Amino acid sequence: MQPLSSTLPAIEITARAARRLAGGYLWVFSNEIVPREDLPQTASWCRFARNGNTVAVGYFNRHSLIAGRALAYGEKSDIQQLMIARLHQAFARRRPFAAVDPMSRGRAGEALWASPRRPSIASWSSSRR
Secondary structure (H helix, E strand, O other), X not given: XXXXXXXXXXXXXXXXHHHHHHOOOOEEEHHHEOOOOOOOOOOEEEEEEEOOEEXXXXXXXOOOOEEEEEEEEOXXXXXXXXXXXXXXXXXXXXXXXXXXXXXXXXXXXXXXXXXXXXXXXXXXHHXXX
């Protein structure tokens, strides 16, 4: 079976960017992209390649100074499974904090209002006086 990442558009990068990605760096700057006419016009999934070899898989936006972000290194056979695994890892890292204080994330953002245990607006506004 051919790896799914090989069907993604290849973004050719400089030797410096390839070395940095190979060393674990996550970002590809716009000056590290080899200019070509056929670069994707919109943000998209891609593979970062050097001399035809895939260095990393990630996403690319030609309109940003940080033009790319590597999500995995080398060829990946199933990007959807990669993303599902990464989300599971992220939730697992947050689980210990939620066990101590389930509203810890909600206090700092809009998640408070999406929570089933949200306070009523009346009780919240009266406590703010």
